[in-house]
Amino acid sequence: MRLEGVSRSFGSLKAVDAIDLDVPAGSFFSLLGPSGCGKSTTLRIISGFETPDTGRVIIGEEDVTGMQARRRPTAMVFQNYALFPHMTVGENVAYGLKVRKWSSAAVRERVADALRRVDLSEFTDTPVTSLSGGQQQRTALARAVAIEPSVILFDEPLSNLDVALRHQTRAELKALQHRLGLTSVYVTHDQEEAMALSDRIAVMRFGRIIQVGTPRRLYQEPETAFVASFLGGSNIVDEPSVAHRLTGQTLSQGRVLAVRPEHVRVGVAGGEPAAVLSRQYLGSHAMVAMEVKGQILQARIPGDQELSERTTLGVDAFRSVSDDR
Numbered sequence: 316m317r318l319e320g321v322s323r324s325f326g327s328l329k330a331v332d333a334i335d336l337d338v339p340a341g342s343f344f345s346l347l348g349p350s351g352c353g354k355s356t357t358l359r360i361i362s363g364f365e366t367p368d369t370g371r372v373i374i375g376e377e378d379v380t381g382m383q384a385r386r387r388p389t390a391m392v393f394q395n396y397a398l399f400p401h402m403t404v405g406e407n408v409a410y411g412l413k414v415r416k417w418s419s420a421a422v423r424e425r426v427a428d429a430l431r432r433v434d435l436s437e438f439t440d441t442p443v444t445s446l447s448g449g450q451q452q453r454t455a456l457a458r459a460v461a462i463e464p465s466v467i468l469f470d471e472p473l474s475n476l477d478v479a480l481r482h483q484t485r486a487e488l489k490a491l492q493h494r495l496g497l498t499s500v501y502v503t504h505d506q507e508e509a510m511a512l513s514d515r516i517a518v519m520r521f522g523r524i525i526q527v528g529t530p531r532r533l534y535q536e537p538e539t540a541f542v543a544s545f546l547g548g549s550n551i552v553d554e555p556s557v558a559h560r561l562t563g564q565t566l567s568q569g570r571v572l573a574v575r576p577e578h579v580r581v582g583v584a585g586g587e588p589a590a591v592l593s594r595q596y597l598g599s600h601a602m603v604a605m606e607v608k609g610q611i612l613q614a615r616i617p618g619d620q621e622l623s624e625r626t627t628l629g630v631d632a633f634r635s636v637s638d639d640r
């Protein structure tokens with residue numbers, strides 16, 4: 316699946332601004348960004364529910380930009396699942412096939428197959444409203460998979476689940492995607508979810524893609540302060556004298572330092588004097604806010620590390636990034 320120079324404005328708002336994307340067949344690709352950055356609009360353009368002002372949508376070798384949504388080889392899984400409440404699980408999964416005028420024997424076979432894949436066979440005749448949230452989510456996935464789309468589109472499909480179920484369903488979704496070789500575009504504002512699921516992530520902001528890469532690459536080599544902060548969390552050091560004292564670096568115009576909290580060492584000999592502002596105990600670790608010459612830094616330290624109000628800190632690793640805050 317490919318997007319080439321896709322834009323979409325609503326009045327004077329550029330919801331999607333000249334986006335290029337390349338999603339290889341069989342891969343899991345996420346669009347990650349804060350609320351309102353244009354993720355859902357991009358997904359709707361891929362599915363055909365929204366028409367771009369400019370640019371092209373290519374699926375396989377075919378330009379589908381002008382093609383109606385129901386003719387496209389895409390299926391969408393929504394945040395609220397958009398299941399039909401008056402139908403059974405099986406009827407929900409059958410719906411898209413009936414719309415496509417499949418024979419009832421073929422529908423029956425495909426529904427059974429799709430429900431088996433998501434481990435819901437025993438619920439075929441159960442009213443969908445009596446399922447748990449996680450089971451409803453899997454029903455929505457089965458419905459999407461049933462039509463054998465070339466590309467499956469997910470719009471924050473796990474955000475209605477509680478944390479434990481979200482983590483479990485996330486693992487199941489990843490396994491299923493891998494097993495079925497589904498080409499997936501997944502929208503989320505949850506950086507951990509994007510990291511856990513994706514082969515590649517595009518970080519979006521204000522309708523634009525800021526950086527694309529593997530989770531590891533984005534985490535280790537963010538190019539901008541926004542990417543460093545949004546994905547994995549970073550301290551941004553923009554005070555030249557503090558940057559120099561902590562790292563020996565001279566900040567150049569338009570650049571700042573990104574320092575991960577786990578790369579801040581607390582209570583080191585020869586470190587910079589720092590005042591502890593707050594401490595949050597989180598079990599395995601604690602997050603400590605400290606101040607050095609007006610610059611506030613978060614450090615991740617072992618949960619049981621002793622700490623006095625005045626301490627010292629040092630930085631093990633940092634990265635120079637462009638300042639797009």
Ligand SMILES: Nc1ncnc2c1ncn2[C@@H]1O[C@H](COP(=O)(O)OP(=O)(O)OP(=O)(O)O)[C@@H](O)[C@H]1O
Pocket residue numbers: 325328330348349350351352353354355356357504
């Ligand atoms: N049909 C529409 N008419 C007018 N403005 C719209 C329309 N659809 C989206 N927008 C605006 O476009 C921008 C991008 O919206 P979009 O739904 O793509 O964001 P998002 O990244 O999915 O956000 P969220 O994480 O909150 O779902 C927002 O400012 C939104 O208000």
Ligand SMILES: [Mg+2]
Pocket residue numbers: 354355356
């Ligand atoms: Mg959205």
